[in-house]
Amino acid sequence: MSHKVYNWQLNRKMDFIYPESRPDKQVAWVFDTNKCIACQTCTMACKNAWTSGKSQEYMWWNNVETKPWGFYPLGWDVRLLEKLGPQKWNGDKYEGKTIFEAADYGEKIQGFVPAEEDFGHPNLGEDEVSELVKQGQYIKIPHQPWMFYLPRICNHCTYPGCLGGCPRKAVYKRKDGTVLIDQERCRGYRECVRACPYKKSMFRNLTGKSEKCIACYPATEKDEQTQCVQNCIGKIRLFGFKNNWDKPDPKNPIDYLVHIKKIALPLYPQFGTEPNVYYIPPINVPESFNKQLFGPGASQAVELYKNAAKDSTLVGLLMLFGSTGKIVHSFSVEGDIETGHCIGYDSKGQEILRVPIKEPIIIREKHDTKRDVNRISVT
Ligand code: SF4
Ligand code: SF4
Numbered sequence: 121m122s123h124k125v126y127n128w129q130l131n132r133k134m135d136f137i138y139p140e141s142r143p144d145k146q147v148a149w150v151f152d153t154n155k156c157i158a159c160q161t162c163t164m165a166c167k168n169a170w171t172s173g174k175s176q177e178y179m180w181w182n183n184v185e186t187k188p189w190g191f192y193p194l195g196w197d198v199r200l201l202e203k204l205g206p207q208k209w210n211g212d213k214y215e216g217k218t219i220f221e222a223a224d225y226g227e228k229i230q231g232f233v234p235a236e237e238d239f240g241h242p243n244l245g246e247d248e249v250s251e252l253v254k255q256g257q258y259i260k261i262p263h264q265p266w267m268f269y270l271p272r273i274c275n276h277c278t279y280p281g282c283l284g285g286c287p288r289k290a291v292y293k294r295k296d297g298t299v300l301i302d303q304e305r306c307r308g309y310r311e312c313v314r315a316c317p318y319k320k321s322m323f324r325n326l327t328g329k330s331e332k333c334i335a336c337y338p339a340t341e342k343d344e345q346t347q348c349v350q351n352c353i354g355k356i357r358l359f360g361f362k363n364n365w366d367k368p369d370p371k372n373p374i375d376y377l378v379h380i381k382k383i384a385l386p387l388y389p390q391f392g393t394e395p396n397v398y399y400i401p402p403i404n405v406p407e408s409f410n411k412q413l414f415g416p417g418a419s420q421a422v423e424l425y426k427n428a429a430k431d432s433t434l435v436g437l438l439m440l441f442g443s444t445g446k447i448v449h450s451f452s453v454e455g456d457i458e459t460g461h462c463i464g465y466d467s468k469g470q471e472i473l474r475v476p477i478k479e480p481i482i483i484r485e486k487h488d489t490k491r492d493v494n495r496i497s498v499t
Contacts, residue, residue, distance in 0.1 A: 128365035129389035130214035137284035146297035148362035155356040156269040165351035175326035181333040189245030193238035196319040218392025268402035274320040274333035275395030285315025317391040355442025371450040385414040436462030
């Protein structure tokens with residue numbers, strides 16, 4: 121039996137296995153794709169922390185793939201998109217089918233279990249651009265061939281496919297929205313692997329059970345951001361707790377980016393799981409591709425991002441990304457773009473940090489008189 125639940129990302133009710141039950145607060149991330157350099161430091165930070173054991177070799181809870189040709193596991197998204205059928209949006213309302221509505225006869229969820237070898241090439245397509253530069257073309261700005269880096273973790277979905285698919289009820293969602301697999305209850309049927317549209321629930325041969333990203337809950341319980349956020353070289357990530365879509369708090373950094381500004385968007389909202397990793401879409405990518413990945417709000421988000429430097433609150437908050445290991449529960453901006461600061465606060469309203477909206481530029485003397493040498497880099 122299925123239940124009608126509201127999915128704000130689709131702007132309509134949809135079918136789900138269980139009744140609607142939203143946590144009071146929801147773990148959530150914002151990733152700015154425009155700043156990711158695919159250094160894979162996040163990938164390694166996660167691996168070292170959680171999946172360095174035997175038979176976890178292929179298990180990358182965090183991966184960064186180059187779109188449009190990168191996939192981990194192979195073809196994870198395009199294979200499901202084909203199974204979903206036409207994905208029509210009418211304005212901001214989704215009129216196609218979700219994975220729960222497009223299930224085959226006798227099934228609850230549309231999905232598939234990737235073959236073992238599909239997990240064997242995590243960097244397939246890395247740094248490959250969309251197409252070759254055509255004969256007679258020359259390199260110009262913007263480049264015709266394009267690509268961008270898509271960092272991916274479990275989305276700790278509001279309507280998790282993994283949870284809906286598990287016949288043992290081994291998958292559960294905590295009060296803070298973290299989705300976990302109870303290793304005692306799991307019997308390794310791989311129904312969560314089949315049902316997760318993002319293929320972020322993974323089977324471990326050694327234990328015969330499935331495992332997935334745990335949102336670094338030992339850290340978040342101590343008000344610290346997750347490993348992938350703390351170690352991100354590009355400072356593209358922000359972790360926090362999101363309020364419900366109908367009660368956004370403009371002082372909450374995640375709410376502000378997702379619900380107030382609508383600059384950070386879910387990945388493949390049409391899957392229907394209401395994922396909670398939100399992406400600032402890449403500005404160098406064709407509109408149609410961005411819309412397929414991030415939904416109908418993608419073009420508006422790109423425009424906002426391009427003009428972010430004129431908006432002191434938005435650009436101030438973007439400067440906060442990667443600036444502290446602590447969870448920022450609220451923020452404020454003081455002053456103007458030239459001289460102002462963005463300030464982050466903890467859960468008690470105490471100031472954690474302040475960052476300048478505009479980073480100071482220091483130009484050093486070309487000649488270092490103390491050491492009597494010329495400097496090559498002066499800025
Ligand atoms: S991304 Fe996949 S594994 Fe994570 S909560 Fe959603 S359905 Fe489950
Ligand atoms: S550490 Fe940050 S910049 Fe590097 S690949 Fe991961 S998300 Fe991208």
